[in-house]
Amino acid sequence: MKLDLRNVIHVPNAEKSFQFQLDLSDLEFWGRKPITRPILVEGSVVNHAGALVLNGTARSELDLVCDRCGKEILREKVVSLDTLLATELEDEDNEDDYFLLDGNELDLDEVVTTTFVLAMDTKNLCSDDCKGLCAKCGADLNLGPCGCRPEVDPRLAALAQLLDKES
Ligand SMILES: [Zn+2]
Ligand SMILES: [Zn+2]
Known part of the structure; x- marks a missing residue:
């Protein structure tokens, strides 16, 4: 989803909220496609004294297998989407600290995909003492x-x- 921030970018305290679903069921991890259900995304972008702040959450359930015993596990995954937004590349050294807008638009699919993928666990266990x-x-x-x-x-x-x- 593309979020039009035209009315937020230059307006102090303006806010735009969003809510949508994103399908990442084609993404492969460990030879499986664990994100079988749609990701439910909600949040808002607020103009805090000129700084664009995105707060939100992305949640889904993952179909995983335990790394030790192979049992299938269904696990809720909630990822927070808190980040800064920038209208132009401000500081190349800190490029990873914010998401760049495309004109007045924010590519929310990109924000959610990047954040969700980076938040995937490298190890999955049915229980810690499996x-x-x-x-x-x-x-x-x-x-x-x-x-x-x-x-x-x-x-x-x-x-x-x-x-x-x-x-
Ligand atoms: Zn044995
Ligand atoms: Zn196990």
């Missing part, structure tokens, strides 16, 4: 021990062999 799967039999260890014997440290195994020979 025990994962047994490396030998593949059983879900969250459901209980699988009966496999614990992996012996190869260094200890070598030591045990030595001790066996000596005795």
Whole structure:
């Protein structure tokens, strides 16, 4: 969505609010497309003494799989969209601190896409203490021990062999 800020850019205390949905279901992360539902976006742009401030939130539910046990998880994701807007490139060193308008228009799709993508977690776990799967039999260890014997440290195994020979 493009937001026309013509009546906000030069008007102190002016405000323009927005509400829309954005479809990012084609975006791939970790070989999957987790943003299966539309992103609900709402917020406003306010002229604070000449500075254009965008405040808002983007929320959706993500279809993820646990990195350890592979279980499917549905997780709510809420990202805040707070940023400054600029009508022209003011300071190339701080280019990442604000979004640039195109004339009087703000490309809200770009703001939401960039912010949402950067806020995606690099790790997804069904719970912080997920025990994962047994490396030998593949059983879900969250459901209980699988009966496999614990992996012996190869260094200890070598030591045990030595001790066996000596005795
Ligand atoms: Zn898990
Ligand atoms: Zn096992």
